[in-house]
Amino acid sequence: AGQVKAWDVVNEAISGGxxxxxxxxxxxxTGSGDQSNKFYWQDYLGDNFVRIPVKFARKYFxxxxxxxxxxxLFINDYNLESDWDDNQKLKSLIQWIEQWESDGETKIDGIGSQMHIKCxxxxxxxxxxxxxxxxMLELMAATGKLVRITELDMGLCDENGNTVKxxxxTFEQHQAMAKFYKFVIDKYFEIVPLSQQYGICQWAQTDSPEGSGWRPGEPIGLWDLNYSxxxxxxxxxxxxxxxxxx
Known part of the structure; x- marks a missing residue:
């Protein structure tokens, strides 16, 4: 009834290449692992599959x-900040958005970056x-679209690239993580024009329990498991x- 005014209309649309x-x-x-129990909209609707939910979301809203x-309406994806491909996934997403919008009818309002990063x-x-x-922030801002950080959390790697539980x-490492969080948020406000800022969402309140399905035993929270x-x-x-x- 018009109460929910924004959401990720399509999530994780981009593969590798x-x-x-x-x-x-x-x-x-392009999927990895056993594909027998996985569903991809593109296999049924083709490259235009994003246009369809955008169209009907606007219609029924x-x-x-x-x-x-x-x-x-946002497109949301992960690894948009990756250095290993020089932000190629984001560049690809932007090109896809331009293609989808080239019909003169489809409009995507913003891009969401998950940002499951490592310090x-x-x-x-x-x-x-x-x-x-x-x-990443410069590329997103240059689109003129709304920019949202949607799932920010942070793991930690030592000097040799090994994951730290x-x-x-150490206290020094905690300080480095704090500094990196501040860096990300500072750059968001510095680079993204105010009119395009659509918020920052922290993914994990607390560190991940050892038995978790997401980054088990890693220091990803703003609070520890005792809520300190x-x-x-x-x-x-x-x-x-x-x-x-x-």
Missing amino acids: PRGQRYDLQHAA AENGGNPEELK YMNPETQASNEQHVVK TEDV RKPAYGGFADGLAGKSQD
Whole structure:
């Protein structure tokens, strides 16, 4: 009845592909592992499959009392900030959006970046990490569309690139994670024009339990498992408050 005004109308549409070329859309031929129990819209509706839910979301939103001017439809995906492909997944997504909108009817209001990132204690790796977060935000802002960070959380890797579990995190590493959270949020406000800012959503309130299906035993939360604030909480809050880095 027009009460929900924004959502991810399509999630994780982009697959992988050859470096330097536009990545394909997700479909059975590009999926990994056993495909017998997986469903991909492109296999049934073709490359235009995004246009269909966009069309009907707008149609039924209006027919059920919503103001069409208030409806915001997003495309959401992960690895848009990745340095290993120089943000190629995001570049591909932007090209796909341009193709979908070329019909003069389809309109996608915004792009959501999941940002399940890692903080690296190797300075060179971390510098590349940060550089490509900046590139991601610049590319997203240049589209003129709304920009939303939708699922932000952060793992930790040591100097050799090994994943660090929660019980092994040092104070220095906690501080590095806090600094990286603040960096991401600072750059969001610095790079994305105010009119395009559509918010930041933290994925995990607490660190991940050892038996979790998502990053088990990793220090991904702003609180620990006892709901005590971590340095990451401070970095996140300082970013939102626009405080300078000590």
